[in-house]
Amino acid sequence: MKLGPKAAAAAILVSAALTLTACGGGAAGGTGTAKTASLTLGAVQELRSWDPAQAHVGHYLQPYQAAYDSLILREPDGKLSAMLATEWKYNDTNTKLTVDLRTDVTFSDGAKFDAEAAKANLDHFKTANGPQMAQLTAVSDVTVVDADTIELNLKSPDPSLEFYLSQAAGLMGSPKALGTEGIKTEPVGSGPYVMDKAATVKDSQSVFTVRKDYWNKDLQKFEKITFKILIDGTARTNALVSGQVDATLLDPKTGKQAEGAKMKLVSTEVDWQGLLLMDRDGTKNPALGNVKVRQAINYAFDRKTIVDQVLMGQGAPTSQPFGKASGAWTEELENYYSYDPAKGKALLKEAGYETGVVLDVPAVPGFETQLAVVKQQLSDIGITLNVGAAITNTYTTDISAQKFTAIFFSLFQGEPWVATNQIVSTKALYNPFKNTTPELQAKIDAVEKGGKDAGKLAQEVNKYVVEQAWFAPLYRVNQMYYHNSKITVEPQVQQAVPSIYNYSPAK
Numbered sequence: 040m041k042l043g044p045k046a047a048a049a050a051i052l053v054s055a056a057l058t059l060t061a062c063g064g065g066a067a068g069g070t071g072t073a074k075t076a077s078l079t080l081g082a083v084q085e086l087r088s089w090d091p092a093q094a095h096v097g098h099y100l101q102p103y104q105a106a107y108d109s110l111i112l113r114e115p116d117g118k119l120s121a122m123l124a125t126e127w128k129y130n131d132t133n134t135k136l137t138v139d140l141r142t143d144v145t146f147s148d149g150a151k152f153d154a155e156a157a158k159a160n161l162d163h164f165k166t167a168n169g170p171q172m173a174q175l176t177a178v179s180d181v182t183v184v185d186a187d188t189i190e191l192n193l194k195s196p197d198p199s200l201e202f203y204l205s206q207a208a209g210l211m212g213s214p215k216a217l218g219t220e221g222i223k224t225e226p227v228g229s230g231p232y233v234m235d236k237a238a239t240v241k242d243s244q245s246v247f248t249v250r251k252d253y254w255n256k257d258l259q260k261f262e263k264i265t266f267k268i269l270i271d272g273t274a275r276t277n278a279l280v281s282g283q284v285d286a287t288l289l290d291p292k293t294g295k296q297a298e299g300a301k302m303k304l305v306s307t308e309v310d311w312q313g314l315l316l317m318d319r320d321g322t323k324n325p326a327l328g329n330v331k332v333r334q335a336i337n338y339a340f341d342r343k344t345i346v347d348q349v350l351m352g353q354g355a356p357t358s359q360p361f362g363k364a365s366g367a368w369t370e371e372l373e374n375y376y377s378y379d380p381a382k383g384k385a386l387l388k389e390a391g392y393e394t395g396v397v398l399d400v401p402a403v404p405g406f407e408t409q410l411a412v413v414k415q416q417l418s419d420i421g422i423t424l425n426v427g428a429a430i431t432n433t434y435t436t437d438i439s440a441q442k443f444t445a446i447f448f449s450l451f452q453g454e455p456w457v458a459t460n461q462i463v464s465t466k467a468l469y470n471p472f473k474n475t476t477p478e479l480q481a482k483i484d485a486v487e488k489g490g491k492d493a494g495k496l497a498q499e500v501n502k503y504v505v506e507q508a509w510f511a512p513l514y515r516v517n518q519m520y521y522h523n524s525k526i527t528v529e530p531q532v533q534q535a536v537p538s539i540y541n542y543s544p545a546k
Contacts, residue, residue, distance in 0.1 A: 076544045077263040078526065081275040081287025083536075085242050085268045089226040089234075090217075091160065092167035094207035096451075097535065098288070102266050104539040105247045106147075107228035109209035110138065110157065111201060115541060117364055117532040119201055123152065123211055123229065127204075133196035133490050138204075140187045144254050146213035146229045154183040159214040161191070164207075167218075174203035198456040198486065198493035231258045243268055260543050279521055286522035288536055291351040294519045302521040305530045305537065306353070309518045310449045311360055312409060314400075314511035315462070318444035319474040324398070327444055331390035333508030336398075337376035338383035339420045345412055346514045353517040360462060360510050361501040362452025364532045366494015372505045383420035396422045400445050401437075402429040409513075410447055441471050452515065453533055455497030459486060463504060479503050 083098050094103045112122035126139040144152035158181045165175045177197035182190040191200070203209065216227035225234050232247035239245050245266045249259045267284055269275040276293040278284045280300040289297055294304065316336065321328020342356030358375040361367035387393055398417070402410065414424040430437070430446075437443065450462060450469065462469040464483055475483075482499045489496040504510065518535035522528045529541040 076261055076525065077265065078261040078286075078542055079265040079267055079284045081269045081278050081284040082266040083270060083275070083288060086245075088223045090167065090169075090222050091207070091210035091212040091226070091228065092164045092169040092172075092217075093223075094210055095170045096206065100207060101536050101539055102245060103207075103210055103226070103228075104230065105232040105264055105266075106226035106230045106234065107210040107212060108144070108230050109205050110140075110211065111205040111209055112540075113202070113205040113531075113538070115529050115531050115537075119205055122205075123157070123209075124204070127201065129490065133198075133488065134193045136191040136193070136200060137184070138189050138191065140189070141254065142187050144229050145252070146211075146215075146227060147233045147250060148213045148215055148227050150213045150215050152211060152229050153186050154189045156214045157181075157189050157211065158183050159217060160211050161189075161208070163212075163217045169207070171207040174199075174206065174208040196488050196490070198489060199454050199460075202454050202457065229254075231255070232264055235263075238265075258540055264539070279523070282523070285526050286520065286528055286542070288518065288520050290519060291353045291517075294353075294521060297521040302523055303528075305520040305522065305528050306517045307520075307530045307532065307534065308355065308362065308515040309451065309533055309535050310516050311357060311362070311452055311512045311514065312406075312449045312516060313360075313447065313513040314413065315446050315448060315450075315469055316444075316509060316511060317446070317470065317474075318441075318472050319507070319509060320472060322444075322472055323441070324444040326390075326392055326396040327398075329390045329392070330507055331386040332392055332396055333511075334376070335383040335386035335390070335420060336417065336422065337508050337511045338379045338386065339416050339422065340376075340413070340511065340513055341378040341416065342513050343378075345409075349408055349412060350514065350516065353519060354514040355517075356514050357512050359501055359505050360450070360452070360512050361455065361458055361497065362515065362533065365452060365455050365458060365497065367455045367458070367497035367501045369498050369501065372501060375505050376508075376511075380416075380420045387421055393421070397425060398422060398445050399425045399427060399443075400447055401443055402426050403447060404429055406447055406449075413447060413513075435468060438468055438471050443471075449516070451533070455494045455500075456486060459483060459497060459500055463500060463509070474509075 086102060091107050094100055108123050110124040112120050114120055123141050123144060124138045125141055128137050140154060140157060161181045177193045177195055179192050179194045184190055211229050213227040216222040225236060231250055231253050233250045235246040235248050247264045249262050253259060269278055272293050275287040276289055276296050279287050279297055279302060316327055316333050318324050318327040326332045346354045346356055357373055359372040410426050417424050460466050465473045465475050482503060486493050486496045486500060525545055527543045527545050528537055531537045531541055
Protein backbone atom coordinates (compact mmCIF):
# COMPACT_ATOMS: atom_id res chain seq x y z
CA MET A 40 0.00 0.00 0.00
CA LYS A 41 0.97 3.67 -0.15
CA LEU A 42 0.73 6.15 2.61
CA GLY A 43 -1.37 9.27 2.33
CA PRO A 44 0.22 12.25 0.61
CA LYS A 45 0.66 14.21 3.81
CA ALA A 46 2.50 11.38 5.46
CA ALA A 47 4.59 10.44 2.48
CA ALA A 48 5.66 13.96 1.73
CA ALA A 49 6.90 14.83 5.15
CA ALA A 50 10.29 13.89 6.45
CA ILE A 51 10.95 12.89 9.97
CA LEU A 52 13.29 13.95 12.65
CA VAL A 53 14.51 10.84 14.33
CA SER A 54 13.99 11.12 18.01
CA ALA A 55 16.98 10.10 20.04
CA ALA A 56 16.06 11.84 23.23
CA LEU A 57 15.39 8.66 25.17
CA THR A 58 18.33 6.61 24.19
CA LEU A 59 20.75 5.19 26.67
CA THR A 60 24.49 5.32 26.38
CA ALA A 61 27.18 2.83 27.06
CA CYS A 62 30.88 2.77 26.79
CA GLY A 63 33.52 0.75 25.08
CA GLY A 64 36.97 0.58 23.65
CA GLY A 65 38.55 -1.34 26.51
CA ALA A 66 39.77 0.46 29.61
CA ALA A 67 42.16 -2.33 30.38
CA GLY A 68 43.43 -2.74 26.86
CA GLY A 69 43.78 -0.33 23.96
CA THR A 70 46.51 0.20 21.43
CA GLY A 71 48.37 3.11 22.91
CA THR A 72 47.39 5.26 19.92
CA ALA A 73 49.47 8.39 19.63
CA LYS A 74 47.69 11.57 20.72
CA THR A 75 47.85 13.36 17.43
CA ALA A 76 44.72 15.39 17.08
CA SER A 77 41.81 17.18 18.58
CA LEU A 78 38.28 15.84 18.44
CA THR A 79 35.26 18.11 18.03
CA LEU A 80 31.81 16.62 18.47
CA GLY A 81 28.49 18.19 17.60
CA ALA A 82 26.41 17.75 20.76
CA VAL A 83 22.62 18.00 20.77
CA GLN A 84 22.26 19.17 24.38
CA GLU A 85 23.95 21.41 26.92
CA LEU A 86 24.43 19.94 30.38
CA ARG A 87 22.65 21.61 33.26
CA SER A 88 25.31 20.55 35.76
CA TRP A 89 28.66 18.76 35.75
CA ASP A 90 27.94 17.16 39.11
CA PRO A 91 28.18 13.42 38.29
CA ALA A 92 25.03 12.77 40.31
CA GLN A 93 23.18 14.89 37.76
CA ALA A 94 24.35 12.78 34.82
CA HIS A 95 21.61 11.51 32.55
CA VAL A 96 21.21 8.94 29.82
CA GLY A 97 21.52 9.22 26.06
CA HIS A 98 23.32 12.29 24.77
CA TYR A 99 23.81 13.65 28.24
CA LEU A 100 26.17 10.91 29.37
CA GLN A 101 28.90 11.20 26.76
CA PRO A 102 30.42 14.52 27.97
CA TYR A 103 30.65 13.20 31.54
CA GLN A 104 32.88 10.39 30.28
CA ALA A 105 35.60 12.93 29.44
CA ALA A 106 35.91 13.98 33.07
CA TYR A 107 34.68 10.97 35.01
CA ASP A 108 35.60 7.30 34.94
CA SER A 109 32.85 4.85 35.77
CA LEU A 110 33.19 1.88 38.08
CA ILE A 111 32.37 -0.53 35.23
CA LEU A 112 33.03 0.00 31.53
CA ARG A 113 30.57 -1.06 28.86
CA GLU A 114 32.13 -2.32 25.66
CA PRO A 115 30.66 -1.47 22.24
CA ASP A 116 28.87 -4.82 22.12
CA GLY A 117 27.37 -4.31 25.58
CA LYS A 118 29.81 -6.53 27.47
CA LEU A 119 30.74 -5.17 30.89
CA SER A 120 34.44 -4.99 31.72
CA ALA A 121 36.73 -3.60 34.38
CA MET A 122 37.42 0.09 34.82
CA LEU A 123 37.73 1.55 38.32
CA ALA A 124 36.22 -1.70 39.55
CA THR A 125 38.56 -4.59 38.85
CA GLU A 126 36.16 -7.36 39.88
CA TRP A 127 32.62 -7.66 41.20
CA LYS A 128 30.54 -10.55 42.40
CA TYR A 129 27.06 -11.18 43.81
CA ASN A 130 26.25 -13.36 46.80
CA ASP A 131 24.01 -16.39 46.32
CA THR A 132 20.77 -14.41 46.71
CA ASN A 133 21.85 -11.54 44.43
CA THR A 134 21.31 -9.09 47.31
CA LYS A 135 24.94 -8.09 47.92
CA LEU A 136 27.43 -6.99 45.28
CA THR A 137 31.06 -6.99 46.39
CA VAL A 138 33.26 -4.69 44.29
CA ASP A 139 37.06 -4.63 44.23
CA LEU A 140 38.62 -1.31 43.21
CA ARG A 141 41.81 -0.08 41.55
CA THR A 142 44.45 1.31 43.89
CA ASP A 143 46.38 3.53 41.46
CA VAL A 144 43.78 6.17 40.62
CA THR A 145 43.58 9.81 41.65
CA PHE A 146 41.11 12.57 40.91
CA SER A 147 42.05 15.71 39.02
CA ASP A 148 42.28 17.67 42.30
CA GLY A 149 44.82 15.20 43.68
CA ALA A 150 42.45 13.29 45.95
CA LYS A 151 42.91 9.53 46.00
CA PHE A 152 40.29 7.15 44.67
CA ASP A 153 39.55 4.41 47.18
CA ALA A 154 36.65 2.62 48.83
CA GLU A 155 35.68 5.66 50.87
CA ALA A 156 35.58 7.77 47.70
CA ALA A 157 33.46 5.20 45.90
CA LYS A 158 31.03 5.05 48.81
CA ALA A 159 30.87 8.85 48.94
CA ASN A 160 29.92 8.94 45.26
CA LEU A 161 27.25 6.27 45.53
CA ASP A 162 25.78 7.85 48.66
CA HIS A 163 25.79 11.24 46.94
CA PHE A 164 24.09 9.81 43.86
CA LYS A 165 21.30 8.32 45.98
CA THR A 166 20.49 11.62 47.66
CA ALA A 167 21.30 14.33 45.09
CA ASN A 168 17.94 14.03 43.34
CA GLY A 169 19.51 13.58 39.93
CA PRO A 170 17.52 12.54 36.87
CA GLN A 171 18.77 8.95 37.11
CA MET A 172 18.75 8.47 40.88
CA ALA A 173 16.39 5.52 40.34
CA GLN A 174 19.42 3.58 39.11
CA LEU A 175 20.35 2.96 42.74
CA THR A 176 16.85 2.50 44.13
CA ALA A 177 17.54 -1.14 44.95
CA VAL A 178 20.69 -0.27 46.91
CA SER A 179 19.94 0.10 50.62
CA ASP A 180 23.45 1.08 51.68
CA VAL A 181 27.12 0.89 50.74
CA THR A 182 29.69 -0.60 53.10
CA VAL A 183 33.45 -0.05 53.05
CA VAL A 184 35.09 -3.44 53.54
CA ASP A 185 38.68 -2.24 53.25
CA ALA A 186 40.63 0.38 51.35
CA ASP A 187 39.86 -1.10 47.96
CA THR A 188 36.63 -3.04 48.50
CA ILE A 189 33.02 -1.99 48.90
CA GLU A 190 29.77 -3.88 49.28
CA LEU A 191 26.47 -2.71 47.81
CA ASN A 192 23.63 -4.12 49.90
CA LEU A 193 20.34 -4.44 48.04
CA LYS A 194 16.76 -4.29 49.27
CA SER A 195 15.90 -6.72 46.47
CA PRO A 196 17.77 -8.14 43.46
CA ASP A 197 18.36 -5.73 40.60
CA PRO A 198 19.53 -7.44 37.39
CA SER A 199 20.44 -4.03 35.96
CA LEU A 200 22.73 -2.84 38.75
CA GLU A 201 26.00 -3.77 37.03
CA PHE A 202 24.73 -2.00 33.91
CA TYR A 203 23.88 1.08 35.97
CA LEU A 204 27.42 1.13 37.39
CA SER A 205 28.63 1.59 33.81
CA GLN A 206 26.24 4.51 33.42
CA ALA A 207 25.39 7.60 35.46
CA ALA A 208 25.41 5.79 38.83
CA GLY A 209 28.96 4.58 38.27
CA LEU A 210 30.62 7.96 37.55
CA MET A 211 33.22 8.85 40.16
CA GLY A 212 33.91 12.43 41.26
CA SER A 213 36.35 13.72 43.84
CA PRO A 214 34.82 13.40 47.32
CA LYS A 215 36.25 16.86 48.10
CA ALA A 216 34.14 18.37 45.33
CA LEU A 217 30.88 16.43 45.68
CA GLY A 218 28.06 18.65 46.84
CA THR A 219 29.93 21.90 46.16
CA GLU A 220 28.80 24.70 43.87
CA GLY A 221 32.03 24.49 41.93
CA ILE A 222 31.50 21.00 40.57
CA LYS A 223 28.31 22.16 38.88
CA THR A 224 30.31 24.25 36.41
CA GLU A 225 33.67 22.50 36.45
CA PRO A 226 33.85 18.70 36.73
CA VAL A 227 36.36 17.15 39.15
CA GLY A 228 36.74 13.50 38.32
CA SER A 229 39.22 10.71 37.76
CA GLY A 230 38.63 10.69 34.01
CA PRO A 231 41.04 11.02 31.09
CA TYR A 232 40.44 14.74 30.47
CA VAL A 233 40.07 17.97 32.45
CA MET A 234 37.98 20.97 31.51
CA ASP A 235 39.66 23.98 29.92
CA LYS A 236 37.64 26.64 31.68
CA ALA A 237 39.10 29.50 29.66
CA ALA A 238 37.96 27.94 26.39
CA THR A 239 34.59 26.71 27.65
CA VAL A 240 31.58 28.90 26.91
CA LYS A 241 28.15 28.11 28.34
CA ASP A 242 25.58 27.10 25.71
CA SER A 243 28.30 27.15 23.05
CA GLN A 244 31.08 24.66 23.77
CA SER A 245 32.81 22.65 26.50
CA VAL A 246 36.52 22.06 25.98
CA PHE A 247 38.64 19.36 27.62
CA THR A 248 42.39 18.75 27.47
CA VAL A 249 44.27 15.57 28.19
CA ARG A 250 44.99 14.99 31.87
CA LYS A 251 48.54 14.31 33.04
CA ASP A 252 49.17 11.27 35.23
CA TYR A 253 45.97 9.57 34.14
CA TRP A 254 46.03 5.88 35.00
CA ASN A 255 45.10 4.56 31.53
CA LYS A 256 46.87 6.37 28.69
CA ASP A 257 45.16 4.14 26.13
CA LEU A 258 41.92 6.02 26.69
CA GLN A 259 43.54 9.37 25.92
CA LYS A 260 43.43 9.16 22.13
CA PHE A 261 43.20 12.92 21.55
CA GLU A 262 44.97 15.89 23.08
CA LYS A 263 41.75 17.87 23.19
CA ILE A 264 38.04 17.14 23.00
CA THR A 265 35.44 19.81 22.33
CA PHE A 266 31.70 19.37 22.68
CA LYS A 267 30.10 22.00 20.45
CA ILE A 268 26.46 22.58 21.34
CA LEU A 269 24.33 22.40 18.18
CA ILE A 270 20.71 21.73 19.05
CA ASP A 271 19.36 22.30 15.54
CA GLY A 272 19.79 19.42 13.12
CA THR A 273 20.50 21.64 10.14
CA ALA A 274 23.18 23.47 12.11
CA ARG A 275 24.79 20.15 13.02
CA THR A 276 24.73 19.06 9.39
CA ASN A 277 26.33 22.26 8.19
CA ALA A 278 28.95 22.10 10.93
CA LEU A 279 29.89 18.56 9.93
CA VAL A 280 29.99 19.22 6.20
CA SER A 281 32.02 22.41 6.66
CA GLY A 282 34.52 20.74 9.00
CA GLN A 283 33.59 22.62 12.17
CA VAL A 284 32.88 19.30 13.89
CA ASP A 285 34.24 15.81 13.26
CA ALA A 286 31.09 13.86 14.10
CA THR A 287 27.46 14.37 15.04
CA LEU A 288 24.02 12.79 15.13
CA LEU A 289 21.78 13.41 12.11
CA ASP A 290 18.63 11.83 10.67
CA PRO A 291 17.57 10.26 7.36
CA LYS A 292 16.88 13.66 5.79
CA THR A 293 19.96 15.57 6.91
CA GLY A 294 22.03 12.43 6.46
CA LYS A 295 21.57 12.72 2.69
CA GLN A 296 23.50 15.99 2.72
CA ALA A 297 26.22 14.45 4.84
CA GLU A 298 26.50 11.46 2.52
CA GLY A 299 26.80 13.84 -0.41
CA ALA A 300 29.80 15.39 1.32
CA LYS A 301 31.42 11.94 1.74
CA MET A 302 30.77 11.70 5.46
CA LYS A 303 30.78 8.21 6.94
CA LEU A 304 27.75 6.66 8.63
CA VAL A 305 27.66 4.70 11.88
CA SER A 306 24.18 3.32 12.29
CA THR A 307 22.62 1.43 15.17
CA GLU A 308 19.11 0.58 16.29
CA VAL A 309 18.21 2.09 19.65
CA ASP A 310 14.58 3.14 19.97
CA TRP A 311 11.27 1.64 18.94
CA GLN A 312 8.38 3.82 17.92
CA GLY A 313 4.71 3.03 18.03
CA LEU A 314 1.58 3.12 20.16
CA LEU A 315 1.44 2.40 23.86
CA LEU A 316 -2.06 1.07 24.55
CA MET A 317 -1.91 1.91 28.24
CA ASP A 318 -5.50 1.47 29.46
CA ARG A 319 -5.47 -2.33 29.24
CA ASP A 320 -8.22 -2.76 31.81
CA GLY A 321 -10.49 -0.35 29.95
CA THR A 322 -10.75 2.01 32.92
CA LYS A 323 -11.29 5.10 30.79
CA ASN A 324 -11.55 3.63 27.30
CA PRO A 325 -13.49 0.33 27.56
CA ALA A 326 -12.46 -0.71 24.06
CA LEU A 327 -8.80 -0.85 25.08
CA GLY A 328 -9.72 -3.30 27.81
CA ASN A 329 -10.52 -5.88 25.14
CA VAL A 330 -7.44 -7.73 23.90
CA LYS A 331 -9.07 -8.30 20.49
CA VAL A 332 -9.29 -4.53 19.99
CA ARG A 333 -5.65 -4.11 20.92
CA GLN A 334 -4.70 -6.93 18.55
CA ALA A 335 -6.85 -5.39 15.80
CA ILE A 336 -4.88 -2.17 16.19
CA ASN A 337 -1.67 -4.12 15.64
CA TYR A 338 -2.99 -5.71 12.44
CA ALA A 339 -3.82 -2.28 11.00
CA PHE A 340 -0.27 -1.25 10.22
CA ASP A 341 1.79 -1.86 7.11
CA ARG A 342 5.04 -1.57 9.00
CA LYS A 343 7.39 -2.14 6.06
CA THR A 344 5.79 0.58 3.96
CA ILE A 345 5.95 2.97 6.89
CA VAL A 346 9.66 2.27 7.31
CA ASP A 347 10.32 2.66 3.59
CA GLN A 348 8.31 5.84 3.08
CA VAL A 349 8.52 7.63 6.42
CA LEU A 350 11.93 6.53 7.66
CA MET A 351 13.44 6.42 4.17
CA GLY A 352 14.32 2.82 4.90
CA GLN A 353 16.29 3.66 8.04
CA GLY A 354 14.63 1.24 10.40
CA ALA A 355 13.27 -2.26 10.83
CA PRO A 356 9.61 -3.29 11.20
CA THR A 357 8.86 -5.01 14.48
CA SER A 358 5.99 -6.17 16.66
CA GLN A 359 7.96 -6.38 19.92
CA PRO A 360 9.04 -3.65 22.36
CA PHE A 361 12.24 -5.37 23.53
CA GLY A 362 15.34 -4.83 21.40
CA LYS A 363 17.71 -7.31 19.81
CA ALA A 364 20.54 -6.58 22.24
CA SER A 365 18.38 -6.93 25.33
CA GLY A 366 18.35 -10.72 25.47
CA ALA A 367 14.54 -10.59 25.61
CA TRP A 368 14.15 -10.29 21.84
CA THR A 369 13.00 -13.35 19.89
CA GLU A 370 12.74 -13.94 16.17
CA GLU A 371 9.23 -15.39 16.43
CA LEU A 372 7.86 -12.11 17.80
CA GLU A 373 9.50 -9.86 15.23
CA ASN A 374 6.61 -10.10 12.74
CA TYR A 375 3.96 -11.41 15.11
CA TYR A 376 1.41 -8.95 13.73
CA SER A 377 1.42 -8.86 9.95
CA TYR A 378 -0.35 -6.21 7.89
CA ASP A 379 -3.86 -7.64 7.74
CA PRO A 380 -6.62 -5.00 7.86
CA ALA A 381 -9.29 -7.64 7.14
CA LYS A 382 -8.24 -9.55 10.24
CA GLY A 383 -8.25 -6.31 12.18
CA LYS A 384 -11.83 -5.61 11.15
CA ALA A 385 -12.84 -9.17 12.02
CA LEU A 386 -11.33 -8.86 15.49
CA LEU A 387 -13.17 -5.61 16.09
CA LYS A 388 -16.41 -7.36 15.09
CA GLU A 389 -15.69 -10.27 17.43
CA ALA A 390 -15.02 -7.80 20.23
CA GLY A 391 -18.32 -6.03 19.63
CA TYR A 392 -16.78 -2.89 18.21
CA GLU A 393 -17.76 -3.35 14.58
CA THR A 394 -19.18 0.17 14.50
CA GLY A 395 -15.90 1.70 15.48
CA VAL A 396 -13.43 2.57 18.20
CA VAL A 397 -12.09 5.98 19.17
CA LEU A 398 -8.56 6.50 20.41
CA ASP A 399 -7.45 9.82 21.87
CA VAL A 400 -3.72 10.52 21.88
CA PRO A 401 -1.69 13.67 22.53
CA ALA A 402 0.32 15.31 19.78
CA VAL A 403 4.08 14.89 20.08
CA PRO A 404 6.36 17.53 18.55
CA GLY A 405 8.52 15.88 15.90
CA PHE A 406 6.11 13.00 15.36
CA GLU A 407 3.53 14.75 13.20
CA THR A 408 4.28 12.49 10.23
CA GLN A 409 4.06 9.30 12.22
CA LEU A 410 0.77 10.32 13.80
CA ALA A 411 -0.66 11.12 10.37
CA VAL A 412 0.27 7.65 9.15
CA VAL A 413 -1.13 5.94 12.23
CA LYS A 414 -4.37 7.90 11.88
CA GLN A 415 -4.74 6.91 8.24
CA GLN A 416 -4.08 3.22 8.73
CA LEU A 417 -6.29 2.91 11.80
CA SER A 418 -9.13 4.54 9.91
CA ASP A 419 -8.90 1.79 7.30
CA ILE A 420 -10.15 -0.75 9.87
CA GLY A 421 -12.70 1.53 11.50
CA ILE A 422 -10.71 3.12 14.32
CA THR A 423 -10.74 6.88 14.74
CA LEU A 424 -7.57 8.45 16.06
CA ASN A 425 -8.07 11.87 17.62
CA VAL A 426 -4.81 13.75 18.06
CA GLY A 427 -5.13 16.29 20.83
CA ALA A 428 -2.98 19.07 22.16
CA ALA A 429 0.78 18.68 22.16
CA ILE A 430 2.58 17.13 25.08
CA THR A 431 4.20 19.81 27.18
CA ASN A 432 6.80 19.87 29.93
CA THR A 433 4.20 18.29 32.20
CA TYR A 434 4.45 15.14 30.13
CA THR A 435 5.62 12.70 32.80
CA THR A 436 3.19 14.14 35.32
CA ASP A 437 0.36 13.77 32.84
CA ILE A 438 1.36 10.18 32.09
CA SER A 439 1.44 9.28 35.77
CA ALA A 440 -1.93 10.97 36.30
CA GLN A 441 -3.51 8.70 33.66
CA LYS A 442 -4.33 11.69 31.48
CA PHE A 443 -3.75 9.58 28.38
CA THR A 444 -5.10 6.11 27.62
CA ALA A 445 -2.77 5.72 24.66
CA ILE A 446 0.21 7.60 23.27
CA PHE A 447 2.51 7.46 20.28
CA PHE A 448 6.11 7.69 21.37
CA SER A 449 9.72 6.66 20.91
CA LEU A 450 11.15 4.46 23.63
CA PHE A 451 14.52 2.95 24.38
CA GLN A 452 15.06 -0.77 23.83
CA GLY A 453 17.42 -1.28 26.72
CA GLU A 454 18.53 -3.94 29.13
CA PRO A 455 15.70 -6.38 30.00
CA TRP A 456 15.20 -5.21 33.56
CA VAL A 457 15.53 -1.55 32.55
CA ALA A 458 12.91 -1.99 29.83
CA THR A 459 10.64 -4.01 32.11
CA ASN A 460 10.63 -1.25 34.67
CA GLN A 461 10.21 1.39 32.02
CA ILE A 462 7.15 0.01 30.23
CA VAL A 463 5.78 -3.20 31.81
CA SER A 464 5.99 -3.51 35.60
CA THR A 465 3.59 -1.76 37.94
CA LYS A 466 6.52 0.56 38.81
CA ALA A 467 6.88 1.66 35.19
CA LEU A 468 6.14 5.23 34.15
CA TYR A 469 4.69 3.92 30.90
CA ASN A 470 2.31 1.59 32.74
CA PRO A 471 0.35 4.36 34.46
CA PHE A 472 -2.80 2.26 34.94
CA LYS A 473 -0.63 -0.30 36.80
CA ASN A 474 -1.94 -3.13 34.66
CA THR A 475 -0.74 -6.60 35.56
CA THR A 476 -1.94 -10.16 36.00
CA PRO A 477 -0.71 -12.96 38.27
CA GLU A 478 0.72 -14.66 35.19
CA LEU A 479 2.67 -11.59 34.11
CA GLN A 480 3.82 -10.75 37.61
CA ALA A 481 5.26 -14.23 38.00
CA LYS A 482 7.25 -13.73 34.80
CA ILE A 483 8.51 -10.33 36.04
CA ASP A 484 9.48 -11.81 39.41
CA ALA A 485 11.47 -14.48 37.62
CA VAL A 486 13.40 -11.80 35.73
CA GLU A 487 14.14 -9.88 38.93
CA LYS A 488 15.60 -12.95 40.60
CA GLY A 489 17.16 -14.30 37.44
CA GLY A 490 20.65 -12.82 37.79
CA LYS A 491 22.66 -13.59 34.66
CA ASP A 492 19.61 -15.33 33.14
CA ALA A 493 17.47 -12.19 33.36
CA GLY A 494 17.54 -11.54 29.62
CA LYS A 495 16.46 -15.07 28.75
CA LEU A 496 13.69 -14.98 31.35
CA ALA A 497 12.53 -11.61 30.02
CA GLN A 498 11.64 -13.32 26.75
CA GLU A 499 8.54 -14.61 28.53
CA VAL A 500 7.61 -11.07 29.57
CA ASN A 501 8.14 -9.94 26.00
CA LYS A 502 6.00 -12.77 24.63
CA TYR A 503 3.20 -12.00 27.07
CA VAL A 504 2.94 -8.29 26.27
CA VAL A 505 3.12 -8.97 22.52
CA GLU A 506 0.40 -11.64 22.61
CA GLN A 507 -1.74 -9.46 24.85
CA ALA A 508 -1.03 -6.46 22.56
CA TRP A 509 -0.03 -4.09 25.32
CA PHE A 510 1.68 -2.03 22.64
CA ALA A 511 1.59 -1.57 18.90
CA PRO A 512 5.29 -1.25 18.01
CA LEU A 513 5.82 -0.23 14.40
CA TYR A 514 9.59 -0.26 13.90
CA ARG A 515 13.02 0.19 15.40
CA VAL A 516 14.77 3.35 14.26
CA ASN A 517 18.29 3.50 12.90
CA GLN A 518 20.16 6.20 14.80
CA MET A 519 22.36 7.83 12.18
CA TYR A 520 25.70 9.10 13.42
CA TYR A 521 28.03 10.64 10.83
CA HIS A 522 31.75 11.43 11.00
CA ASN A 523 34.50 12.67 8.71
CA SER A 524 37.55 10.76 7.50
CA LYS A 525 39.87 12.26 10.13
CA ILE A 526 38.58 9.90 12.76
CA THR A 527 37.22 6.40 13.17
CA VAL A 528 34.11 5.74 15.24
CA GLU A 529 32.98 2.42 16.64
CA PRO A 530 29.20 2.05 17.04
CA GLN A 531 27.76 1.27 20.45
CA VAL A 532 24.93 -1.12 21.09
CA GLN A 533 21.76 0.51 22.47
CA GLN A 534 23.30 3.96 22.08
CA ALA A 535 22.71 6.66 19.48
CA VAL A 536 25.83 8.63 20.37
CA PRO A 537 28.96 6.51 20.86
CA SER A 538 30.86 6.55 24.12
CA ILE A 539 33.86 8.85 24.23
CA TYR A 540 36.16 5.81 24.18
CA ASN A 541 34.89 4.75 20.75
CA TYR A 542 36.66 7.53 18.82
CA SER A 543 40.19 7.29 17.42
CA PRO A 544 42.32 9.32 15.03
CA ALA A 545 42.15 7.75 11.57
CA LYS A 546 45.25 5.82 10.61
